Amino acid sequence: MSLRLPDSGAETDVAGRRHAPSAARNAAPLADLLRDVLPASGRLLELASGTGQHAAALSAALPGWIWQPSEVNPALFASIRAWAQDAPRILPPIGLDAAQPGWAAPLGQWDAVLLVNLLHLIPQGAASTVLEGMAAALAPAGRAVIYGPFLRQGQTTSPGDAAFHADLQAQDPAIGYKELDWVSDRLAAAGLTLQCHTMPANNLALVATRG
Numbered sequence: 001m002s003l004r005l006p007d008s009g010a011e012t013d014v015a016g017r018r019h020a021p022s023a024a025r026n027a028a029p030l031a032d033l034l035r036d037v038l039p040a041s042g043r044l045l046e047l048a049s050g051t052g053q054h055a056a057a058l059s060a061a062l063p064g065w066i067w068q069p070s071e072v073n074p075a076l077f078a079s080i081r082a083w084a085q086d087a088p089r090i091l092p093p094i095g096l097d098a099a100q101p102g103w104a105a106p107l108g109q110w111d112a113v114l115l116v117n118l119l120h121l122i123p124q125g126a127a128s129t130v131l132e133g134m135a136a137a138l139a140p141a142g143r144a145v146i147y148g149p150f151l152r153q154g155q156t157t158s159p160g161d162a163a164f165h166a167d168l169q170a171q172d173p174a175i176g177y178k179e180l181d182w183v184s185d186r187l188a189a190a191g192l193t194l195q196c197h198t199m200p201a202n203n204l205a206l207v208a209t210r211g
Helices: 020-035 052-061 074-083 124-137 157-172 178-190
Strands: 042-047 065-071 110-115 138-148 191-196 206-211
Touching: 020 052, 020 110, 020 138, 020 191, 020 206, 042 124, 052 065, 052 074, 052 110, 065 074, 110 124, 124 138, 124 178, 124 206, 178 191, 178 206
Parallel strands: 042 065, 042 110, 110 138
Antiparallel strands: 138 206, 191 206
């Protein structure tokens, strides 16, 4: 299944790099968070890399890290490669559908796994598979970082979030914002310890650690 809806308003420049407004807005807060919660070096697997903007911006903020982009949609590989052209620590993108059970097993273990703005775009069953795989992909003391909007006790936290959640469910009743407690329970069941960080625009960053 597709893991990502098309980026709203994304445009492609002459170098072949797609530009998504949401990725541009959240890159700086994400970079600050990752510098705070990750060690100085390691290997990071990014799920649903999309345009490749995050790989370029966040790997630049984490000079000790090797970055592995992944994406289910091969049409986005060219944009990811274009963004990574001058970034030798970004590996070539790999095809990965993290909604398929067992996806983590062939990839080995990673010091960090990053997921940005995806859970609200996929059904709950697929989200559960993604979270289980993230836990399985972590090395001892590894960290999973999940960024995006969430329901809190069944409620959105702003009129804009309520409208976006309703629009998603009008497109497909199976998708939409996930309940924070539900996500927390899935991560705890996988043996991870969770910290929750408040982010701009009513988003959260969940940092789940093994060990």
